[in-house]
Amino acid sequence: MSDTTDGQVLTTQDGKPLKAALRRALRREKLRAFLLIAPLLIFVLVTFVAPIVDMLFRSVENGIVADTLPNTVIELSKWDPASGEVPDEVVFAALYNDMVVAVDQKTHTRLGSRLNYEQSGISSLFRKTGRRIKRMDEDGPFKDQFIGADKKWGDVATWQVLQQFSPRYTDGYFLNAFDAKRGPDGIEMKPDDQQIYMFLFGRTLFLSIVITLSCLLLGYPIAFLLAALPLRTSNLLMILVLLPFWTSLLVRTSAWKVLLQQQGVINDFLVWTRLIDDAGRLVMINNQTGTIIAMTHILLPFMILPLYSVMKTISPSYVRAAKSLGANDWTAFWRVYFPQSVPGIGAGAVLVFILSIGYYITPELVGGTSGIFISNRIAYHISSSLNWGLAASLGTLLLVAVLVLFVVYDKIVGIDNVKLG
Amino acid sequence: MKLKTLILAGTALAFTGSSALATDLTLVSWGGAYQSSQKNAYTDPYTAENPGITVIWDESSAEAVAKLRAMNEAGNVTWDLVDVVASDAIRLCDEGLAMEIDADVDLAAAPDGTPASEDFGDLLVSECFIPQIVYSTTFGYRSDIDEWGGKEPTEICDVFDLETFPGKRSLEKRPINNMEWALLCDGVPKEEVYNVLETEEGQDQAFKKLDTIKDNVVWWSAGAETPQLLADKEVVIGSTYNGRLFALIEEQKQPVKMLWDAQVFDLDGWIIPTGLPEDRLAEVKKLVKYATDTQRLADQAKYISYGPARKSSAPLVGQHASLGIDMAPHMPTDPNNAKNTFLYNYEWWADYRDDIDAKFQAWLAQ
Missing domain, CATH: 3.40.190.10 (Periplasmic binding protein-like II)
Structure with missing residues (x-):
């Protein structure tokens, strides 16, 4: 000790400073550990993180306008959209030059369908203009020729859209996902009859919570029973829990259709027992009820399994001890058993909630119009309307919503309090 | 040693043989009764005449536009011929994902010599679209x-x-x-x-x-x-x-x-994806020319009640292959309907x- 206070450094046997030697040894250790996990890390980065980041990036990416019409974008930036007048000849000449190249590379129609998301009619405007461009007089004047090809070129609104979406990055998709748009006086909400996404987000969250709660309500007693029964019986019951888990999702969903529809098994039975009359058959499918019932059934194993594995570890001697100290059945359960099963509830609830928030096949089949989720709209924009930018921004919002809920959950329950077994 | 050489030679022969003779063509359709009508009317007779060709079906037409776009971005288009409805064909053409065709060159003329562009007429709704059937x-x-x-x-x-x-x-x-x-x-x-x-x-x-x-x-x-x-x-x-x-x-x-x-x-019909290699494209074009000729389109109506897209096919529509009923009155294009x-x-x-x-x-x- 006295050595160091004298300003002398501790050294190893071969004269190197001890601190540095230690650090190097540690670094080597860390490097080795890192190299061991590197293959997995690279695999996850390449196959999981990178595609997601790429998809999320599409929600702001908008290079297509500047790539397809480079000269027009430069000339158009000088134009004042509030002037109420169509841009002058210079812009039209630039448009002509860009369009000739674009038509040659066949990229003009792609730009048309991109801008059509913002304003109806631009798709055919570009298609039509592309067909006419070869017949135009290349010495100009171009303004009249373009307006002659399609009068939408003489419309200020067309140019406003073109200018607004000229930058390489756009917030347009996100505004759209928030049911908003950029009007002449800044950001404004869309008209009431076009607002849908925020409403669907709300419904998705609400229905997911209801589904999680009903899974918990149904799953808890089953898991309790499974954990309490002797192994032979509980194994048999376990197979019954897992059996639907192994059945195709579509088969299970269709089975619910057969059961729940108005001329279905349940309604037929109720009419037969005279509980309801033929005119008063219950509507249990193609609405929220259908979605809740079918999804609760499908997600139930995801609640039961973590609950069961946690309950299995709770020693029966605690409850016995509580009872021998004078607690009745309820107190022993509520004060001793239940708190120990909370980590299982946490794990099951998080699992079911996150799965249900992104579900779309079951809601699509049994949800009718009042039971569909935001994921149904995302699927529509991916596979049908091809508006991948909007789909990506809706997906980003969904991801952020889940992460926020996860943080809230961590604050309230604590993430350490989640156990899968 | 001898055996080993023999095996090696055999394998080599098998490889060269398969690449020289057999071509796998991946066709995308809707599955179900419609796809089997295409199989019965077009591809089964075609592969019987051309033993080197194998047809593989992919039932992805419902998501064809999105999948084709994704394949194109990944630079790996694995489809050779895709069945889509006309509105999807227009989108694919707009996106540059479908190839433009020249009806009179790429499609067979009617038996009486009427060029394909006239025989299909208004149904050629996009430069990329090769119509097969009219449905309603x-x-x-x-x-x-x-x-x-x-x-x-x-x-x-x-x-x-x-x-x-x-x-x-x-x-x-x-x-x-x-x-x-x-x-x-x-x-x-x-x-x-x-x-x-x-x-x-x-x-x-x-x-x-x-x-x-x-x-x-x-x-x-x-x-x-x-x-x-x-x-x-x-x-x-x-x-x-x-x-x-x-x-x-x-x-x-x-x-x-x-x-x-x-x-x-x-309308429903074929599109050819852009960017096919020359030799595959040649095979695909041969198949398309065969599958959309007057007789083949009329044959399809034996299996499903959709009207052939060619004017010249209409008189050739016969009876259902298994039910034995006249198909003409069940066509959406029948004058009564x-x-x-x-x-x-x-x-x-x-x-x-x-x-x-x-x-x-x-x-x-x-």
């Missing part, structure tokens, strides 16, 4: 409903008439066709429909008309749903593709009848689809 979206209704008191729907507006024909209806969960029918039944003349629908007021008018039956509608998204709903008596009238109703009525013998009034014609038809405007919907669909979904969710 139309209504079927149950013929055993007591509450109707012996009356049967005869025209499209009966779908909106809940007093005479009470009961649930099934309609497709998208604005296309529904908006047009609503306007037609709200007194808009046929030729004015798209002009009216272009305006905000026109769209509101259509939604208002749909509002009158909204509580009695089951919305479908897959073509198989309406036949099932009709068979289960869940709905009493429903729209779907005419071929599905044919199967329900003639093959499954359900008490259902066709309501052909204001049926909406649509086509007394009042509605023409779907592709260009118009390409422009207004995004906008109106957003409104339609918001209207549904309300």
Whole structure:
């Protein structure tokens, strides 16, 4: 000790400073550990993180306008959209030059369908203009020729859209996902009859919570029973829990259709027992009820399994001890058993909630119009309307919503309090 | 040593042999009865004549546009020929994902020498589209409903008439066709429909008309749903593709009848993806030329009740392959069925689809 206070450094046997030697040894250790996990890390980065980041990036990416019409974008930036007048000849000449190249590379129609998301009619405007461009007089004047090809070129609104979406990055998709748009006086909400996404987000969250709660309500007693029964019986019951888990999702969903529809098994039975009359058959499918019932059934194993594995570890001697100290059945359960099963509830609830928030096949089949989720709209924009930018921004919002809920959950329950077994 | 050489030589031979003789062509279609009609009418006879060709089917037509776009971005298009509806063909052409064709060069002329472009006529709705069949979206209704008191729907507006024909209806969960029918039944003349629908007021008018039956509608998204709903008596009238109703009525013998009034014609056909290597493209073009000639298109009608897209095929349509009934009266294009038809405007919907669909979904969710 006295050595160091004298300003002398501790050294190893071969004269190197001890601190540095230690650090190097540690670094080597860390490097080795890192190299061991590197293959997995690279695999996850390449196959999981990178595609997601790429998809999320599409929600702001908008290079297509500047790539397809480079000269027009430069000339158009000088134009004042509030002037109420169509841009002058210079812009039209630039448009002509860009369009000739674009038509040659066949990229003009792609730009048309991109801008059509913002304003109806631009798709055919570009298609039509592309067909006419070869017949135009290349010495100009171009303004009249373009307006002659399609009068939408003489419309200020067309140019406003073109200018607004000229930058390489756009917030347009996100505004759209928030049911908003950029009007002449800044950001404004869309008209009431076009607002849908925020409403669907709300419904998705609400229905997911209801589904999680009903899974918990149904799953808890089953898991309790499974954990309490002797192994032979509980194994048999376990197979019954897992059996639907192994059945195709579509088969299970269709089975619910057969059961729940108005001329279905349940309604037929109720009419037969005279509980309801033929005119008063219950509507249990193609609405929220259908979605809740079918999804609760499908997600139930995801609640039961973590609950069961946690309950299995709770020693029966605690409850016995509580009872021998004078607690009745309820107190022993509520004060001793239940708190120990909370980590299982946490794990099951998080699992079911996150799965249900992104579900779309079951809601699509049994949800009718009042039971569909935001994921149904995302699927529509991916596979049908091809508006991948909007789909990506809706997906980003969904991801952020889940992460926020996860943080809230961590604050309230604590993430350490989640156990899968 | 000898054995080893022999095996090696054999393997080498097998490899060169397979690459020289056999070509795998991946065709994308819709699955089900439609795909098997294509298999029976086009590809089975073709592979029998060309033993080197193997056809692999992929049932992805419903997501073809999105998948093709993703494949194209990844730079790995694995499809050779894709069956899509006309509106998707237009989108794929716009996106540069489908190849433009020259009808008179790439497609066979009619037996009497009429060039293909004339034989297909107006049905060549896009430079990339090779039409196969004309199908229609139309209504079927149950013929055993007591509450109707012996009356049967005869025209499209009966779908909106809940007093005479009470009961649930099934309609497709998208604005296309529904908006047009609503306007037609709200007194808009046929030729004015798209002009009216272009305006905000026109769209509101259509939604208002749909509002009158909204509580009695089951919305479908897959073509198989309406036949099932009709068979289960869940709905009493429903729209779907005419071929599905044919199967329900003639093959499954359900008490259902066709309501052909204001049926909406649509087209289905092939597109060739862009960027195929030369040799594959040559094979694909050969297959397409064969599969869309007059006889092949007429043959397809033996297996499914969709009308051939060539004018010259119509007289050759015969009897159903297994039921033995005349197919001509079941074609949407038959004069008796086509007394009042509605023409779907592709260009118009390409422009207004995004906008109106957003409104339609918001209207549904309300």
